[in-house]
Amino acid sequence: MHKPIDVTEIFGSNVFNDRIMKERLPKDTYRALKKTIQEGLPLSLEVANVVASAMKDWAIEKGATHYTHWFQPLTGRTAEKHDSFISPTEDGSVIMEFSGKQLTQGEPDASSFPSGGLRSTFEARGYTAWDCTSPAFLKTDASDNVTLCIPTAFCSYTSEALDKKTPLLRSMEAVSKQAVRVLRALGNKTAKRVTSTVGPEQEYFLIDKTFYEKRVDLIVSGRTLFGAPAPKGQELEDQYFGAIKDRISAFMRDLDIELWKMGISSKTKHNEVAPSQYEMAPIFSTTNIAADHNQLVMETMQKVALRHNLVCLLHEKPFAGVNGSGKHNNWSLSTDEGQNLLEPGRTPAENEQFLIFVSALLTAVDRHADKLRASCGNPGNDLRLGANEAPPAIISIFMGDEFTEILEGLATGKKVASRGQHFVHVGVDSLPQLPKDNTDRNRTSPFAFTGNKFEFRMVGSSASISGPNIVINTIVSEALDEIATRLEKAGKSGLHKEAAAIVRDAMKKHGKIIFNGNNYSEEWVAEAKKRGLPNIKTGVEALASMATPEAVKLFEKYKVLSKGELHARYEIYLEGYVKHVNIEARAAVQMVKRQYLPAVIAFTKHLAKAIAQLKTAGVSAKVQKQLLSSVTELLESANDKLEVLESSIEKAHAVKDLIKRAEAFRDKVVVAANDLRKDIDALEGLTPADLWPVPTYAEMLFKL
Ligand code: ADP
Numbered sequence: 001m002h003k004p005i006d007v008t009e010i011f012g013s014n015v016f017n018d019r020i021m022k023e024r025l026p027k028d029t030y031r032a033l034k035k036t037i038q039e040g041l042p043l044s045l046e047v048a049n050v051v052a053s054a055m056k057d058w059a060i061e062k063g064a065t066h067y068t069h070w071f072q073p074l075t076g077r078t079a080e081k082h083d084s085f086i087s088p089t090e091d092g093s094v095i096m097e098f099s100g101k102q103l104t105q106g107e108p109d110a111s112s113f114p115s116g117g118l119r120s121t122f123e124a125r126g127y128t129a130w131d132c133t134s135p136a137f138l139k140t141d142a143s144d145n146v147t148l149c150i151p152t153a154f155c156s157y158t159s160e161a162l163d164k165k166t167p168l169l170r171s172m173e174a175v176s177k178q179a180v181r182v183l184r185a186l187g188n189k190t191a192k193r194v195t196s197t198v199g200p201e202q203e204y205f206l207i208d209k210t211f212y213e214k215r216v217d218l219i220v221s222g223r224t225l226f227g228a229p230a231p232k233g234q235e236l237e238d239q240y241f242g243a244i245k246d247r248i249s250a251f252m253r254d255l256d257i258e259l260w261k262m263g264i265s266s267k268t269k270h271n272e273v274a275p276s277q278y279e280m281a282p283i284f285s286t287t288n289i290a291a292d293h294n295q296l297v298m299e300t301m302q303k304v305a306l307r308h309n310l311v312c313l314l315h316e317k318p319f320a321g322v323n324g325s326g327k328h329n330n331w332s333l334s335t336d337e338g339q340n341l342l343e344p345g346r347t348p349a350e351n352e353q354f355l356i357f358v359s360a361l362l363t364a365v366d367r368h369a370d371k372l373r374a375s376c377g378n379p380g381n382d383l384r385l386g387a388n389e390a391p392p393a394i395i396s397i398f399m400g401d402e403f404t405e406i407l408e409g410l411a412t413g414k415k416v417a418s419r420g421q422h423f424v425h426v427g428v429d430s431l432p433q434l435p436k437d438n439t440d441r442n443r444t445s446p447f448a449f450t451g452n453k454f455e456f457r458m459v460g461s462s463a464s465i466s467g468p469n470i471v472i473n474t475i476v477s478e479a480l481d482e483i484a485t486r487l488e489k490a491g492k493s494g495l496h497k498e499a500a501a502i503v504r505d506a507m508k509k510h511g512k513i514i515f516n517g518n519n520y521s522e523e524w525v526a527e528a529k530k531r532g533l534p535n536i537k538t539g540v541e542a543l544a545s546m547a548t549p550e551a552v553k554l555f556e557k558y559k560v561l562s563k564g565e566l567h568a569r570y571e572i573y574l575e576g577y578v579k580h581v582n583i584e585a586r587a588a589v590q591m592v593k594r595q596y597l598p599a600v601i602a603f604t605k606h607l608a609k610a611i612a613q614l615k616t617a618g619v620s621a622k623v624q625k626q627l628l629s630s631v632t633e634l635l636e637s638a639n640d641k642l643e644v645l646e647s648s649i650e651k652a653h654a655v656k657d658l659i660k661r662a663e664a665f666r667d668k669v670v671v672a673a674n675d676l677r678k679d680i681d682a683l684e685g686l687t688p689a690d691l692w693p694v695p696t697y698a699e700m701l702f703k704l
């Protein structure tokens with residue numbers, strides 16, 4: 001039996017949070033640090049020294065011997081290099097030291113991180129700088145190793161961002177600045193900052209580790225490259241929100257505890273749609289913290305799973321034929337006074353501020369749908385988007401009937417009153433009356449307004465949420481900038497008229513981005529085309545929109561990413577795609593050559609022997625013969641397709657131009673691998689279970 005856990009005690013116990021800082025820092029140091037955190041002011045070395053020393057003492061008391069500058073390179077993962085606190089003294093002993101400089105600045109050898117030509121290896125200087133707006137924390141592992149982690153930004157000698165955090169922080173600055181301008185123009189005199197807030201829901205799969213270890217594809221690529229469908233999929237709809245099995249529940253409990261210790265407010269957990277699929281959602285926070293936390297969530301899920309002899313799969317599509325995993329990026333803007341700017345209130349039709357901010361979103365998303373799509377263009381997502389389980393590759397906004405009516409009314413000059421509070425009548429008197437939300441759910445929409453926030457559902461489950469939020473913040477900055485300029489020009493006297501005109505213009509120009517219907521339908525594809533909305537099917541194609549002159553202009557204007565930084569990212573992500581597909585293709589080749597073909601050949605031998613024996617015995621071998629010929633036919637076909645795959649890999653590698661190379665991998669290698677899969681999966685259906693060399697879908701998805 002577990003002891004009852006005191007969550008209030010555990011929560012944040014491994015975070016150098018405000019409470020600890022207040023307790024351990026001298027008052028003036030605490031105040032100076034808070035000012036830096038809240039107002040983004042530079043930190044003096046003097047203050048940093050005091051903070052570092054207090055942080056070190058705290059970490060050592062908690063068992064730490066090492067610290068690390070924890071950062072988020074463009075691999076989409078996190079990176080850490082551990083240094084101990086030891087410092088030698090003259091008498092041969094050591095003392096534990098941690099200076100302000102060590103806290104605020106680091107210089108990891110950066111030569112092995114992707115830089116996309118921003119930095120050549122021979123001058124591989126990379127710097128990490130403390131992001132003091134994201135608190136330092138302790139990471140503990142299964143053997144009670146404790147490390148002090150300092151969240152940092154990572155940049156080159158020439159100040160170019162080599163990570164995902166720096167542009168995210170820049171985009172948060174940009175959106176804050178423009179949103180405050182809009183608020184000022186609307187008469188708000190007190191708000192000093194606006195932060196973008198995010199609550200990312202994380203989907204994942206858990207499978208038994210014994211199965212995982214037998215599958216090269218899972219080990220090297222995170223997804224199954226082969227596998228005939230199990231007799232049962234998700235058709236009974238019995239997994240979603242189903243009772244959580246004990247083994248999973250034990251995992252989830254440990255996960256919660258680990259996350260809570262690091263101050264991650266894990267809130268919701270449930271079974272998802274596909275068999276063996278689950279979800280966790282934290283309470284939302286400031287975007288950079290949410291991004292840090294989401295990285296830790298993914299890492300901790302994988303670690304804790306192993307303790308339960310499970311493996312956590314974060315890939316967007318680990319199994320064909322059942323739903324893949326995504327991340328719902330719930331996004332909003334909130335003032336330093338705690339006001340959510342997307343809160344419609346009781347009378348949204350008269351809520352000028354709400355309508356203005358919604359107009360900014362409509363404008364931004366319609367104008368820059370291509371960039372949003374690009375921010376979700378990782379290789380795994382190609383297998384998921386548009387597959388009637390995840391949002392389609394076409395970006396549209398769901399506003400729900402009431403808000404759409406209000407917005408359309410404002411656009412056409414028709415007066416629409418807010419509907420006021422509605423209730424859902426369940427028809428059973430003993431049940432409470434449920435207040436009805438202004439928006440119903442629309443699970444098929446890629447960008448849905450869900451009451452007081454927008455939910456971007458296209459993000460891949462394995463991806464960092466930084467990319468998508470960099471794009472959202474930047475495109476919204478631009479729309480808010482234009483709105484602020486109009487409102488400022490109109491002045492106090494013309495304010496309401498101009499505000500109405502802004503909403504009207506946004507609807508007229510960008511109302512076409514609103515779609516409340518079924519995003520999975522064929523009609524929508526045709527309708528979206530008529531409306532001129534882009535339908536970008538693959539990641540490779542999507543990525544290009546981050547490097548167009550128009551994109552460069554936008555991201556440079558708001559000082560989020562320079563031309564060089566954008567081009568570097570484009571190159572890195574294209575290269576990433578090539579590498580990813582190459583790894584999958586090589587794993588496929590290896591599995592076919594070393595596992596599937598030998599197994600099938602053994603089976604044919606077995607059959608041939610049986611046929612010969614039956615012949616000697618003078619009995620009919622009809623069934624065996626038929627089976628042998630079916631198997632042999634497939635075997636030959638698979639062998640041909642294997643050759644095609646191998647030569648397509650070679651040919652794709654030979655393509656010099658990176659874009660064309662990525663396209664070759666997408667159009668030739670992926671296609672050849674899928675083609676080969678068909679034969680192998682068909683062979684799986686004919687080969688005796690005991691001869692099949694790897695665990696099946698039924699085992700992996702249902703045996704837990
Ligand atoms: P659901 O999507 O099932 O309706 P919730 O509405 O509870 O679930 O929220 C999903 C996620 O959205 C949670 O992580 C929640 O904290 C987050 N969220 C709620 N309000 C905001 C907000 N203002 N800004 C960003 N995220 C938010």
Ligand code: MG
Binds near residue numbers: 455
């Ligand atoms: Mg959701």
